[in-house]
Amino acid sequence: MERLAGTSQAMTIAGLNLIQQALSIYDSDLKLVVANARFREMFLIPDPLMQPGADFAETIRFLIDRGEYGDMPEDEIAAFIQERVDRALAFEPHYFERQRADGRWISVEGAPLPQGGWVAVYTDITSTKRQEALLRARSEELSDQLLQHAEDLAAANRELESTVSALEEVRRQLTDSEARMRLTAEMMPAHIAHVGPDRHYTYSNRRLSAVIPGRPSNIVGMHVSDALGDSAFRAIRPYLERAFKGKASVFEFNEHPSTRRIRVAFTPDGNEGDKRGVYVLSMDITEETQTRVALQQTRRREIAAQMTSGLAHDFSNLLTIILGTQAKLHKMDLPAEARALIEATLGAARRGGTLLNRLADVTGHRAPKLVPTDMTAFIADLETLATPTLEGKARLRIENTIPNAPLMLDPAMLQDTLVNLLLNARDACGPGGDILLSAELVQETWVQLTVRDTGPGFTDEALKRALDPFFTTKGAEGSGLGLAMVYDMSKLAGGDVRVSNTTTGGQVRVRLPLRRAARASAPGxxxxxxxxxxxxxxxxxxxxxxxxxxxxxxxxxxxxxxxxxxxxxxxxxxxxxxxxxxxxxxxxxxxxxxxxxxxxxxxxxxxxxxxxxxxxxxxxxxxxxxxxxxxxxxxxx
CATH class of the missing domain: 3.40.50.2300 (Response regulator)
Incomplete structure (x- = not known):
């Protein structure tokens, strides 16, 4: 690497030596970076001051000692050097012409560098000045004013050339900066855009399709409604109109066709009235929302555990006493009517114990255990497990369109969820009913499992409260914890549960985040x-x-x-x-x-x-x- 750097440095110096003008570059610390051979020849610079790192002030001192700036009293030298150093530290673009002590003329052109320091170019213009003097001496037909104008015009042209060079450098830097900014914007995982007063896009970083799959990327010139589609446009339209009236906003909405959760920020630009536009920043927060919901559900579990743990402990002690007492009573010689009451009490106590176990399942902390899961084999095992329970009571039909590639799921948690839903559907159907279990992928975002039955469907109250703990429509036969457990397990995994009615009965839809299992590969x-x-x-x-x-x-x-x-x-x-x-x-x-x-x-x-x-x-x-x-x-x- 050092050899390559040395070769590059040598090639750069060789190229600079071909330039007819003298050139020097100093950094922001006033240390020499590079100077060409013409710089040495023009000012007779010694070798130590031509080496990278040579001090600018020492070079000025050398030029003073050589008489470059004419005779200068010793007591003025320090002040002169300091004045040159101060000007160099606050470097500004410049062009001027001066006559050297030996009578020759040079032009001096300087320009600052973006990273600090400056580059200076010195051109010998003695011949040009002599031609101007010769023209003045020999052209009796030309007036002094005309000659002065010609001289001024020549100087102005030289200064103009310097200015044009500086402008070209500025333009190049701006072009590079704009290219870098555009590349940065296009690499961001968000859509950045500007909408004009006519509701047409005037700028876009071409990332709309990354936020809303299926939408176009090149949308400049398109109307907002055409670029976003009907669903997204209806969701954002009220906020967009308020932004055109000068009110900024940040909001979230669900883009239904793609099942994505999207956050949008509208910021009015600096214009007023009919000329006002709006800056747009939007991003896909589906993953963030899944995580947020999972954390919220975890917090709910913690609160529920705190509320029920003490009660469950005391209740368990009471049930133990009841069971022990009833067992003693059962051994006594009591009338048949009393034995019936004892059996009823024992049954209630046992149901109480089952309820405690269900409470522990709901309030206990259980982290998902994601493993590669073959959904075809999983569904087949589930059918084998559920069929004996459903046999003679309801018919089960399964539709699985999920490809064979393994997915990262918690099979135990998912099996508990689906068995619970199938048993609920069985109870809702009654004898002769039909149950449909469908499994599919949605928008490459979700694993969707739906259980649909031919029962009477959910009541209005059940549609509102079906997922609440302890809510049941089964009377004394139900614990009210089944669907609550389904909801709880789905939310922990970053998913969702929806309860609804169809034309034939009730339906429960479970969605879990789609995470494909990595294929086995060689060590890397x-x-x-x-x-x-x-x-x-x-x-x-x-x-x-x-x-x-x-x-x-x-x-x-x-x-x-x-x-x-x-x-x-x-x-x-x-x-x-x-x-x-x-x-x-x-x-x-x-x-x-x-x-x-x-x-x-x-x-x-x-x-x-x-x-x-x-x-x-x-x-x-x-x-x-x-x-x-x-x-x-x-x-x-």
Whole structure:
């Protein structure tokens, strides 16, 4: 690398030496960067002052000593040098002509550099000046005023050429800056645009299709309604009209055709009245919303656990007393009527125990356990499990259009959810009813599972309260916790549940985030993100023993930089708690769902909100672990 840099420097100096003018470049610290041979020849500069790093003030002192600025008293030299240094530190573009001590004339043209410092070009214009003098001496026909005008015009032309060169450099810098800004805007994961007073786009960074799939990218000149489509335009129109009246706003809406959640900011531009336009910033926050909902549900679980744990403990003690007392009574010689009451009391107590278990399921902390799941095999196993329960009571039909590629899901949690829905549908149908279970992918965003029955459907009250804990339409036979558990498990995974009626009965639709499982691949470059140096080195050795090549980071910022620079990374293994404010969950959240196989590790308890949020996005390996456990975790067999 040093040899290449030296060759480049030599080639640059060789090129500068071909220029007929003298040239010097000083940096912002007034140290010489480079000067050509003509600079040395014109001012007879010695070798030490031609070397990079030579001091500007020392060069001025040398020129004074040579008489470049005429005879100068010794007591004025220091002030003269300081004045030149001050002017150089506050450098401004300039052009002037001066006569040297030896009678020759030079023009001096200077321009500042964007990174600090300046470049100066010195041109010998002695011959031009002599021609002007000769013309003045020999042209008796020309008036002194005309000659002066000609001389002034020549000087002005030279100064104009200098100004044009400076303007060209400014134009080039502005063009480069504009190109960089446009490239930056087009790389942002958001749509940035400006809408004119006529509701047509005047600027767009061509990222609309990244926010709303299926919409065009080149929308400059299009009307807002045509670019966004009917659904999105209806949602944003009231806010847009208020922005044209001068009121800024930030809001969110659901874009139904694409099932995306979108955040939009409208900012009026500086114009007034009919000339006012609006700046637009919009971004897809579907993933963010899923995470936010999951965290909200986690908090609800914590509150419910706090409220019920004490009551459940006391209630459990009471049930134990009741069961023990009734068991003693059952052994006594009591009338048949009393035995019937004892049996009823025992049945109620046992149902109370079952209710406590269901409460523990709802209020307990259970993090999702994402594993690669073959939906075809999963649905087949579910059918085998559910058929005996439904046989003779309802007919089950299954429609599965999900491709065979494995998806990252919690199969146990999903099985509990679907079995619960199938049993509810069975009870709603009654004998001879039909149940349809459909599984499909929606907009490459969701895994959608729908259970539809031919029962009477949900009542108006049930449509409003079906997902509330303890709400039931089954009377004493229902706990009111079934659909609440379905809702709870779906929200923890970042999904959603919708209850509705169809023309034939009731319907429950469950949506879970679509996360494709990474395909098994040969060992490659792995990014290890861990802030404990000793532990990082230990895990690195484990990965290298698995034939992975490892690159390390201690923070999310470092990891993001590495991911941008090394697209060949095949695996990401990150601790959840890291240096700085960002966590491993933040790092995984920024990655596309199926871009790079990503895994988390942590010493946090499974009840910790970050553990739960991380487990909804990627497999999590608890610490401590052995090399064998890590190998099985990363490469399940």
């Amino acid at each position: 470059l792995a990014l290890l993100v861990e802030d404990n140096p000793d532990l990082r080195h230990l895990i690195r050795d484990m990965l290298t023993d698995m034939k992975h090549t490892v690159i390390e980071a201690a923070s999310v910022d470092e990891a993001r930089t590495i991911l941008e620079q090394l697209p060949e990374i095949k695996l990401v293994l990150s601790d959840i708690m890291l240096e700085g404010d960002a966590t491993g969950v933040d790092l995984i959240r920024d990655l596309p769902n199926d871009a790079i196989p990503s895994y988390l590790m942590t010493s946090l308890a499974q009840t910790h909100p970050l553990f739960i949020e991380g487990a909804a996005r990627a497999p999590v390996l608890p610490k401590p672990f052995t090399a064998e456990q890590l190998d099985q975790f990363l490469h399940p067999r």
